Amino acid sequence: MTETHSRLASAVPLFTTAQVLCVGDIMLDRFVYGVVDRISPEAPIPVVRVTRETAMLGGSGNVVRNLVGLGAKVQFLSLVGDDAAASEVATMLGALPNVVPMLEVEQGRATSIKTRYIAGSQQLLRADQETIRPLTAHHEATLIANAEAILSGSTGAACTVVILSDYGKGVLTPLVIQKIIAAARQAGVPVIVDPKGRDYSLYAGATLVTPNRKELTEASDLPTGNDDDVIAAARVIIERCGIAGVLATRSQDGMTLVTGDELSPAGQVHHLPAEAREVFDVSGAGDTVIATMGAAMAAGLDLVDSAYLANIAAGIVVGKVGTAAVHADELVTALHHQDLDQAETRVLSLDQMAAQVERWKAQGLRVGFTNGCFDLLHPGHLSLLRQARAACDRLVVGVNADASVRRLKGETRPVQSEAARSAVLASLMMVDGVLIFGEDTPLEVITRLLPDVLVKGADYTVETVVGADLVIANGGQVVLAVLEPGQSTTNTIRRMTAETL
CATH class of the missing domain: 3.40.1190.20 (Ribokinase)
Structure with a gap:
């Protein structure tokens, strides 16, 4: 389903x-x-x-x-x-x-x-x-x-x-x-x-x-x-x-x-x-x-x-x-x-997220943004998200749609659907909002949200982070999070495959 x-x-x-x-x-x-706070004296009608x-x-x-x-x-x-x-x-x-x-x-x-x-x-x-x-x-x-x-x-x-x-x-x-x-x-x-x-x-x-x-x-x-x-x-x-x-x-x-x-x-x-x-x-x-x-x-x-x-x-x-x-x-x-049990969810469309970000900014809150495929959530992801949340008051996570993951990672990916991946992320305490984007990069999302803080792993440089120039020009900050050694979805899948052989 x-x-x-x-x-x-x-x-x-x-x-x-x-x-x-x-x-x-x-x-x-x-x-x-x-x-309606009374009944008419002329007839028994509201x-x-x-x-x-x-x-x-x-x-x-x-x-x-x-x-x-x-x-x-x-x-x-x-x-x-x-x-x-x-x-x-x-x-x-x-x-x-x-x-x-x-x-x-x-x-x-x-x-x-x-x-x-x-x-x-x-x-x-x-x-x-x-x-x-x-x-x-x-x-x-x-x-x-x-x-x-x-x-x-x-x-x-x-x-x-x-x-x-x-x-x-x-x-x-x-x-x-x-x-x-x-x-x-x-x-x-x-x-x-x-x-x-x-x-x-x-x-x-x-x-x-x-x-x-x-x-x-x-x-x-x-x-x-x-x-x-x-x-x-x-x-x-x-x-x-x-x-x-x-x-x-x-x-x-x-x-x-x-x-x-x-x-x-x-x-x-x-x-x-x-x-x-x-x-x-x-x-x-x-x-x-x-x-x-x-x-x-x-x-x-x-x-x-x-x-x-x-x-x-x-x-x-x-x-x-x-x-x-x-x-x-x-x-x-x-x-x-459809895949979530709770009525209130933090998975929003881009329009809805843009409106939410505006409300947060109006309250004086610093809004952070990071993104990724998040196919199999592992300790490296959690470390990235904790560092991102520590740099802002509200954290929005962009998730690559299934078609985008296939283009980036190959036909065998993703292992989990975009709905499942976004639902897991939305359940984390350090995440305040999740949106799914269909493009290969989050440039359109970043352009629309203009976060105060943009977070990526330290395997990037500020110059190579997509949208960094927009955020900095808007008075924002780019944070490069320290990576957990040896932690990646690709390595996890490789180990799982090796164990089944």
């Missing part, structure tokens, strides 16, 4: 190569936060004392937010009204990197607004303002033409996955769905659908649909109470509706991936247990699932690996309040944490 985590963690950066076409119903999600309000993209817009957070590039087709909410939506889309929005504007239509009232972490009420009707024939033809142009490559922008985010508000009419799926199949591009309604034959030809348990029950007319029920219901959808696969999201029971003959000759079933440690809000979790599936598949991962990542992403997002999005560094961090 550990090898799977390491492999998938190293695949997440590939999401930046993903090119996704997303089509669906966009909304504006408003969140009104407050405190009185919310509003403390703040926020707004963000919802519906298919939240799918786009998740895609961007994961690093994908997105071309986005949708429909809005001619109102203030539409202007707000357009502004938010314009602020997102790597998104090309193509919004049709329909006169007289109300852009969907969903307002949620929240006290603490509890959602009390949702109020909807929207127009629910199919888009006009003119807008339908324009949207189809834009999608077909993208899929044919005539716009010059590549597309390797299509996501249809159907919230039933009228953008994804039967004709729009049919034409886009047909164009995608002709182009050899997989189509992933977050479905709506009971009739999934509308999505015939799609690669994958991602219903939740309730939606799967309604669409199949079958119970979905246990694993066997879910499998049977998914197979009915596959056979009856002409869909290649079903990824059923099942809340506390995780997710189940069922594929038909088109995707795997014998048909396969994969159960993925729930990953959330604590659930605060499931709003938008389905958006995160389909976005992660889309980004992963567009980056070249297969269905099973994509579903595994989507399951972990869903576990992250339900631990947040509101229509939240997941980010690539959170996904990598979560993969590394």
Whole structure:
């Protein structure tokens, strides 16, 4: 399992190569936060004392937010009204990197607004303002033409996955769905659908649909109470509706991936247990699932690996309040944490570590940094870490990722995965933070963190220590730690090999 985590963690950066076409119903999600400390004298209802309000993209817009957070590039087709909410939506889309929005504007239509009232972490009420009707024939033809142009490559922008985010508000009419799926199949591009309604034959030809348990029950007319029920219901959808696969999201029971003959000759079933440690809000979790599936598949991962990542992403997002999005560094961090027993860990992504280092420096603490493969922890490593910690108030340790170790040490290394190595280091009292880096040297990490103290072994000189010039120019110090004679991972492995011969 550990090898799977390491492999998938190293695949997440590939999401930046993903090119996704997303089509669906966009909304504006408003969140009104407050405190409830009394009951209304007018009726037996809580009185919310509003403390703040926020707004963000919802519906298919939240799918786009998740895609961007994961690093994908997105071309986005949708429909809005001619109102203030539409202007707000357009502004938010314009602020997102790597998104090309193509919004049709329909006169007289109300852009969907969903307002949620929240006290603490509890959602009390949702109020909807929207127009629910199919888009006009003119807008339908324009949207189809834009999608077909993208899929044919005539716009010059590549597309390797299509996501249809159907919230039933009228953008994804039967004709729009049919034409886009047909164009995608002709182009050899997989189509992933977050479905709506009971009739999934509308999505015939799609690669994958991602219903939740309730939606799967309604669409199949079958119970979905246990694993066997879910499998049977998914197979009915596959056979009856002409869909290649079903990824059923099942809340506390995780997710189940069922594929038909088109995707795997014998048909396969994969159960993925729930990953959330604590659930605060499931709003938008389905958006995160389909976005992660889309980004992963567009980056070249297969269905099973994509579903595994989507399951972990869903576990992250339900631990947040509101229509939240997941980010690539959170996904990598979560993969590394799969092998840890404790909830609180000191293994962080580069972004998270940079923020932590800033907090430490703001407190007047000297931050030290050292790095290495740390494949088999031995007394020489411990001596280095003790000397490093003695030179600073907080010590951050950079660990070479598995792929980096292989490049530096050969194909037989590492002996232990990056998750295992970082977990062991994080358990040491002299270590305050651990991060994993994929490059052969920690230059990018050092540039980002700018530690006050940079520590390497005395087999280096100050001039040959990577990043020494940056640290010194920033007023920092380079410390060369005394080495323990005869202690190295290579020697340890050599002795172990000799003993087995």
